[in-house]
Amino acid sequence: MFQNTKCECGHQNHVGTVLCESCGKPLGEELLSDEPLEMRYDGVARRSQKANPNLIDKIWSFFSSVKIAVYLIIITLLASVLGTIFTQENMLTEDPATYYEMNHGTIGKIYYMLGLSHTYNSWWYITLLVMIGTSLVICSLDRVLPLYRALSKQQIRKHLRFITRQKVVYTGPIEGSEEQFVERIAEQLKKKRYKVHTEGTALLAEKNRFSRWGPYINHIGLILFLLAVLARSIPGLHMDMYVAVPEGQTNEIEGTEYYIKNEKFTVNYYTDDELPDSLKGTARPKLYETKAVLYRCVEDCNELTKEPVLEEVARHDIVLNDPLSYEGLKAYQSGFDATPRLELVKPVLINKQTGEEFGPFELDIRNPQTTFQVGPYTLNLRSQYMEFAYGSNGEPTTLSREPNAPAYLFIITGPGLKEEGEAYLYFPNQIDKLQFNQDALNRSIADRFEIKVNGMENVKLSGAITYLNIRKDSAVPYIWIGAAISMIGLIMGFYWHHRRIWLRFDQGTLSLGAHTNKNFYGMRSEVAWVLGKAGIEVEPKSLDNGGNKT
Amino acid sequence: MNFWLELSSDSFIAAFFLYCFGFIFYMIAIGGKKWSNRDSKAHVKRWGKIAYIVSLLGLAAHLLFFFARWYGSGQIPTSNMYEFMTFLGMAIMIAFVIINAIYRTPLLGMFALPLTVIIVAYASVFPQEVQPLIPSLNSIWLKVHVTTAALGEAFFAVGFAAGLMYLLRVVDFKQQTKEAKRAQRWVEFTLYVLVVIVGFIVIVFAFRGADYHAEFMQEQVKIDSRGQESTTTETVEYTLPPIFKPYNSVTTSMDSFLGLQEPLLETPSWMNGVNAGRKFNTVIWSIIAGSILYGLLRLLLRKRLGAVIHPYMEGIDPEDLDEISYRAIAIGFPVFTLGALIFAMIWANIAWSRFWGWDPKEVWALITWLYYSAYLHLRLSRGWQGQRSAWLAVIGFVIVMFTLIGVNLVIAGLHSYAGV
Numbered sequence: 001m002f003q004n005t006k007c008e009c010g011h012q013n014h015v016g017t018v019l020c021e022s023c024g025k026p027l028g029e030e031l032l033s034d035e036p037l038e039m040r041y042d043g044v045a046r047r048s049q050k051a052n053p054n055l056i057d058k059i060w061s062f063f064s065s066v067k068i069a070v071y072l073i074i075i076t077l078l079a080s081v082l083g084t085i086f087t088q089e090n091m092l093t094e095d096p097a098t099y100y101e102m103n104h105g106t107i108g109k110i111y112y113m114l115g116l117s118h119t120y121n122s123w124w125y126i127t128l129l130v131m132i133g134t135s136l137v138i139c140s141l142d143r144v145l146p147l148y149r150a151l152s153k154q155q156i157r158k159h160l161r162f163i164t165r166q167k168v169v170y171t172g173p174i175e176g177s178e179e180q181f182v183e184r185i186a187e188q189l190k191k192k193r194y195k196v197h198t199e200g201t202a203l204l205a206e207k208n209r210f211s212r213w214g215p216y217i218n219h220i221g222l223i224l225f226l227l228a229v230l231a232r233s234i235p236g237l238h239m240d241m242y243v244a245v246p247e248g249q250t251n252e253i254e255g256t257e258y259y260i261k262n263e264k265f266t267v268n269y270y271t272d273d274e275l276p277d278s279l280k281g282t283a284r285p286k287l288y289e290t291k292a293v294l295y296r297c298v299e300d301c302n303e304l305t306k307e308p309v310l311e312e313v314a315r316h317d318i319v320l321n322d323p324l325s326y327e328g329l330k331a332y333q334s335g336f337d338a339t340p341r342l343e344l345v346k347p348v349l350i351n352k353q354t355g356e357e358f359g360p361f362e363l364d365i366r367n368p369q370t371t372f373q374v375g376p377y378t379l380n381l382r383s384q385y386m387e388f389a390y391g392s393n394g395e396p397t398t399l400s401r402e403p404n405a406p407a408y409l410f411i412i413t414g415p416g417l418k419e420e421g422e423a424y425l426y427f428p429n430q431i432d433k434l435q436f437n438q439d440a441l442n443r444s445i446a447d448r449f450e451i452k453v454n455g456m457e458n459v460k461l462s463g464a465i466t467y468l469n470i471r472k473d474s475a476v477p478y479i480w481i482g483a484a485i486s487m488i489g490l491i492m493g494f495y496w497h498h499r500r501i502w503l504r505f506d507q508g509t510l511s512l513g514a515h516t517n518k519n520f521y522g523m524r525s526e527v528a529w530v531l532g533k534a535g536i537e538v539e540p541k542s543l544d545n546g547g548n549k550t
Numbered sequence: 551m552n553f554w555l556e557l558s559s560d561s562f563i564a565a566f567f568l569y570c571f572g573f574i575f576y577m578i579a580i581g582g583k584k585w586s587n588r589d590s591k592a593h594v595k596r597w598g599k600i601a602y603i604v605s606l607l608g609l610a611a612h613l614l615f616f617f618a619r620w621y622g623s624g625q626i627p628t629s630n631m632y633e634f635m636t637f638l639g640m641a642i643m644i645a646f647v648i649i650n651a652i653y654r655t656p657l658l659g660m661f662a663l664p665l666t667v668i669i670v671a672y673a674s675v676f677p678q679e680v681q682p683l684i685p686s687l688n689s690i691w692l693k694v695h696v697t698t699a700a701l702g703e704a705f706f707a708v709g710f711a712a713g714l715m716y717l718l719r720v721v722d723f724k725q726q727t728k729e730a731k732r733a734q735r736w737v738e739f740t741l742y743v744l745v746v747i748v749g750f751i752v753i754v755f756a757f758r759g760a761d762y763h764a765e766f767m768q769e770q771v772k773i774d775s776r777g778q779e780s781t782t783t784e785t786v787e788y789t790l791p792p793i794f795k796p797y798n799s800v801t802t803s804m805d806s807f808l809g810l811q812e813p814l815l816e817t818p819s820w821m822n823g824v825n826a827g828r829k830f831n832t833v834i835w836s837i838i839a840g841s842i843l844y845g846l847l848r849l850l851l852r853k854r855l856g857a858v859i860h861p862y863m864e865g866i867d868p869e870d871l872d873e874i875s876y877r878a879i880a881i882g883f884p885v886f887t888l889g890a891l892i893f894a895m896i897w898a899n900i901a902w903s904r905f906w907g908w909d910p911k912e913v914w915a916l917i918t919w920l921y922y923s924a925y926l927h928l929r930l931s932r933g934w935q936g937q938r939s940a941w942l943a944v945i946g947f948v949i950v951m952f953t954l955i956g957v958n959l960v961i962a963g964l965h966s967y968a969g970v
Contacts, residue, residue, distance in 0.1 A: 040931070066927055066931040066932060067932065069927060070924050070927050070928055070932070073920050073923060073924045073927070074920075074924055076920060077917050077920040077921060077924070080913050080916060080917050080920070081917060083908065083913060084910045084913050084914065084957075088908060090907075090908070091909075120908045120913075229906075240903075240904075270682050274682055275681075275682065276679035276680060276681060277679070278677060278679065279681060284681075284682065284684065285684055285685055286682070286684075286685065287685055288685055319685065320685040320686050320688070320901060321685070321686070321688055321689040321691075321900055321901045322900070323900065323903065330903065332902075332903035334903070469903045471903050471904070476899065476905065479895070479905060480896075483891075483892045483895070486887070487884065487887065487888055487892060490883065490884040490887060491884055494880050494881065494883060494884050495881075495884070517930075518880065518930075519873075519877065520873070521652075521653065521870065521873050521877075522652075541867070544869075
């Protein structure tokens, strides 16, 4: 369709222009109405408004629509709500495959099967975020460039219909000379920090144009933020692991050259004097603290046979809300376990028939030797289990690497035993020994021999274990930069308002129109104040030209 | 109890009553417009001013409460539900004062005040004693995050108040068209919900006055990652008669109420927040009490509540109300973004080692933010104004309240310590 886009003032406008970019005369359908003008983006054509769109233009046009953007926001909002109905998988300690059905019945099963149990990591949720990001970029570009063009080359003398169809309008005769009036009003406008431009008896006053860029700066910040969030899924940028360090020990932080030592772990509870009546007698924690030292390995790091050479690089008392931080690596207090665990036992071997005692020998719970020589007997360590249990096939297995229920299978050779040796399963913990029925497991050898610890002086317990969360997140600084930019944009856009006032004279009649992007209430009182100072008393409300305010 | 804490709790009571009086004076200002023996404009101006000054005194007492409690306890009073809700009430008053300074509409207080009164009264339902901080809350960000987030939400509350005023002003209760009837129904429903909240406060204090008590043993079965079942039993105390007992529980003791010796029903299992049973029972009681209260009001007034209020709103420019509602939200939005999202992320990054963890409370803060950004886009770019915008402001505040209270009620999460 052919569309004449040339204005009577001679300016050639783009297709889709609502108000002539030069004189402001309403074009097309806008010409026919008497309603206040649609001033959004100053009536310029957006980039997406093209005469013959191709495929890319169509995609661009789709994402450039604010309507689509609002739909995307609403869909994301509803999807987010779905994700809060039941606990998400990442918060569970239980097996998700059974958890939802067991706790929430059929609905829970459906919830799990639909993948809503991991809503926020699902491909469709991430797609939504990517689409919002695309919409942010395209919506902004589509509007900010034409808007910038329109605002940077404004005409001072506007078309009369442009002025009288603003939402804030004053028309009326004035007394005295037109030039003097313009001078008077210009002076008052300057007091209100307007930039005033005149052309004969036409005037344009403008202030706070920068506030128009607020939304776009906000969007730039949000895009950066979203990119930083998406970048976190790139491997290598992001490390997140937990280390358990018993008091006094130094553990390697796997995958790095660092080692971390727990010098002392403290947990304090409030005393009853510090607590209000209703909480007396409860264990209300006051402080968790790990005195931590961070080491860097400088030599023999991957040598299995040698001890690594460590160099202290940082030292910090880690408490909640105050992590250890060193070159982007952070160690957070995450949890603790004060249950005493065996660290070292000194058992003896007893020949039950003769009553003889051999040993003691030193058994390091975590790193035992492979052979022990006690008296005439040799104990060969065949296997060790840190947390003894029976596997699904009935064979012994270990559930974890933490010594929660340690067990050691020795092959004992020596006098009174078969030549090839006899197997003996030893549980250092008395409670495990009873629970797993050590004597029954060992069968006949249990009647003749026993490995046991004589008294607590032969047991060394480890201190409390602190759980530290080790994090390295290279994307985080960009998150903060994005958030900061976004915040600046929001403040610019919401706490300042772009205000413009145009006026002109036609046969002795003053026509004044004013426009703002937000807060017409304030705009009207400002115009009324300025007019009042220039000698025309008006009620702010009377300037309202009807129509909706934004 | 030390001197400062005592001063603080006295100021709280003073603030509460000053707010109540402020509200009454606002009602006189508006209700007295039609009294025959006076000039209505001067009357509104005079009483509007008195009401405003009394409200300001209330805010001053409230600030005294806040700072005295801070000084007396050595920690900022924003760490549990009581402290947070009183702070929210105070923030609403501050937001109201700011918006009122811009627009000078005497009647905004007519809606902001009762909202504050309800929130402050709601706060006092919770235990008021000072609870020493647990380690995870011991941070400067407790001060920064909670106060800014609450202030942002307070502006949304003022936006809600003005939005509701707008609806009461423009929805004509005499019209019979289908559309008008629908609007009337929803306005009435909104007012009903407010009455239910009042009902909640009334019922809690009534049974507290009667010293009602019931106790249950609740068994909770947990299955850990190794497939081992463990059972824990917890004592759950009720201060309202149990219509719903906790899920999977037995009664230990129960005061009789109207011949009721045993709980009638059991709370559904999917309500898994802290003390879900008790809270659910309270909700049911609130609805019952609120409905009775609403019924009494209807009997007394013989009209729908909206139809009673509507005539008093005449003379207020609806476009001003529309603008106030929008401006309050526009002012609150950056504050909310900063407090409830950015500061929250900074704190989460320090305390929980990640800036975002999809904890239900975090998600709901995001939902609130998405909602209000949709509101702003609809208004600024799609021209949604007037009634549609006012409804959005009303619904928005429902979402805010769900984020603050509802999440703690029905969903368990890291923020659960904010409840009781």
